[in-house]
Amino acid sequence: MYKKICNSVKVLLVLVAVINISSCTKESDDSSNLSDTLFVRHKKADMPAYIHGNSTEKVFLITLHGGPGGNGLNFRNDTFKNNIEKTCAVVYFDQRGSGMSQGSYSESKVSIDIMVEDVLALVKVIKHKYGNDSRFFLMGGSWGGTLGTATLLKNQNEFLGWIELDGAHDPKGMYAEYIENFKRVATTQIEKGNSIVYWEGVQNFIKNVEPSYKEEDFFKMNSEAFKAEEKLIDDKIIANHDIEGLDSFFKYNLLTSTWNAGGIQSILTKQGLWENVSYTNRLPEITIPSLIITGEHDMIVPPKFAQEAFENLGSTEKELLVLGQSGHSPSVGDKDIFVERVLDFINEHK
Template structure:
C-alpha cells in the first residue's frame, strides 16, 4: 500500500510539473547552429500581431533567456511577439565555439541568421530591434553594415555600449566620483580610497586587465540602479519554475568564458551609425554609470547623422542602467508608443 501511495504521489508531481512546464514552452523554439555555436531562440507573446521584437541582450556574455521571465517582458508580449536569442557563448547557448569566433563580424553573421529564420518561419513579419547595453552596440553594428537595415522596421537602443573607447573612461570618472562621495561619508574609507586612487591614475582602458579591475569597483557602485534599495520586479520564475522551464545553471556560467575572450574595449561605432536610416528611439537612464548619459546623447546624435529626423530620445530621469525595471511604466509606455507608430 505504501509503495502504491508513493507511486501515485510521483505521478501527481509529474503531472503537475508537466502542466506547469507547458506554460513556459508556449511559442516557437528553435536553435541557430553556426560556426561551432548552437544558440537557442525562443519566440513568445503575441505572434499574431505580426510585429516581432528581437531582443539583443547585454554583456557580452549576458542572456536573453532569463529576461524572458521579466514582468516587463510579459506585459509587452501581450502586444507583440518577442524573440529571445542567447548569443554565442552566452546564456543557454551550447556547442563549443572557438575563441577565434568571438568577433563582432561573427556576431553579426549569427544575428542575420536569426533575422532570416524569423522571416522564413513567420511569413516576413515586421522586425524591431530592442538592444540593451552591449545589445545596443550589436544592433548598431548590424544596422550600419551593408543593407542589413532593410530587414528591420525600427531600432530601440537602450543604454548602449556602442562606443566603449570613449564611454569606458567616462564610467571610470563615475566610479571615481562615487568613491569620493563614499570617502566623504566615512563609508568603507580604505576600500574607496583604493578605488579612487586607481581610477585617478588614468589607466589604458583598452587593456583587459585594467577593464576587469575597474569593473570590480563599478559593481559596488549604484551604476546599475540609482537606488539599490528600490524594490523592483525581477524574473517571475522560482525554483520549481526553473526546474520545469528551459532555464539551467549554464545561464550563470557561459558568459564567464566569453567575456575574457572577446575584447571589444576599443569599439567605436559612432561614426558608422550615421548610416542607420530607420526609425529609432534611444532610451537612457540619466544616472547610468555603466554607459553614462553623455554616451546616450552620442548615440542619439550618431544615429542617422545630424540631418536625420526620424529618431527620438527618452531620458529616464530616475534610473541608472536598468531603467526597464526602475521606471517600468514610463519605459513600457515609451516602448509601445514608438513601436505602434512604425
C-alpha cells in the same frame, strides 16, 4: 555536442543559404499568446531563441542581451511579460557562446561580424517559420547595444526600428568615461551626504587607475560600477529593482551558461573589444527610426553614450529618453514610462 533544452523536440531541417534551422515543439499555438522556441544553426553554433507574446500581427521584437555572455531570458522580466508581450512577439535570443547556446568553434571562428550574421540568420529563421511578411524591431541592451549597432550597419533594411537600451555602441570609449563618471558621481554623492565613506573610497580607487586602457583596471571599474548602483539604490537615488529574469532560472543550466559566459567574454576581450571597437563615427549610417533609452544614474554604461547615440544617429525620427529613477535597468526602475514609450514607438512604426 548539441544539447536539447526541450522534453519534446522535432527537427526542421531547411537550407537557407548556409543556415540550418531546428524548431522546438510549440508550447502554445495561440498566436495571441505565443510560446515557442526556435534554434538557429549557423557557423558551428546552435543558438536558441525563445519567442513569447502576441504574434497576430507578425510583429517581432528581437532582443539582444548584455554581456558578452548574458542570456536572452534575462530580458524577460514582469515588464516584458505583462506589457510588451501583449502587443508583439518578443524574441529572447541566446547569442553565440551565451546562455544555452551550444557549439564547437575556435577563437578564430568567433567575432562580432559572425555574431552579426547570427542575428540576421535569426531573422531568416523567423521568416521561414512565420512567413516572409513578418516584421521586426531590434532592441539591444548594454553589450547588446554594441551587437545591435553592428547588425544595423550590416543590414538595417530588415528592421522597422531600433531601440538602444543603455547600449554600448562605443566599447572603446567606456574606459575613459568610467574614470570621469566615477569622479562626477562620487563628488555629487559626497556633497549630498550619501554613503560618504563608500564614495571617498571610490575617489581613492580611481586615483590608482591607469589613465590609458589597462584590461585589469577596466574590469575592476566595471565591477565597481555594479557596486555603485547598489549604493545608489540604498540611498534611494535609483528605484529598488524587482527580481528580474526568473525565466532564466528555470530554463538555463547554470554550469553551461556560466561556462559560456566566461568563454565568449574572454575571446572578444582578447580581440580588443574594450580597447579598439567603436561605432560612433558610423552612427550617421543608421537611418531607421530609433528610440534611445538610458537610466539617468547608469554606472555600467554611463548616460553619455545615449546622448552621443542620439546626436549622431542618421535617423530623422529619433528620440532620447532619460529615466530619472533608473540605473542600468530602466525597464524595472521606470517601468511605466518605459512600457509607454516602447509600445508607442512600436505602434507608430509597425
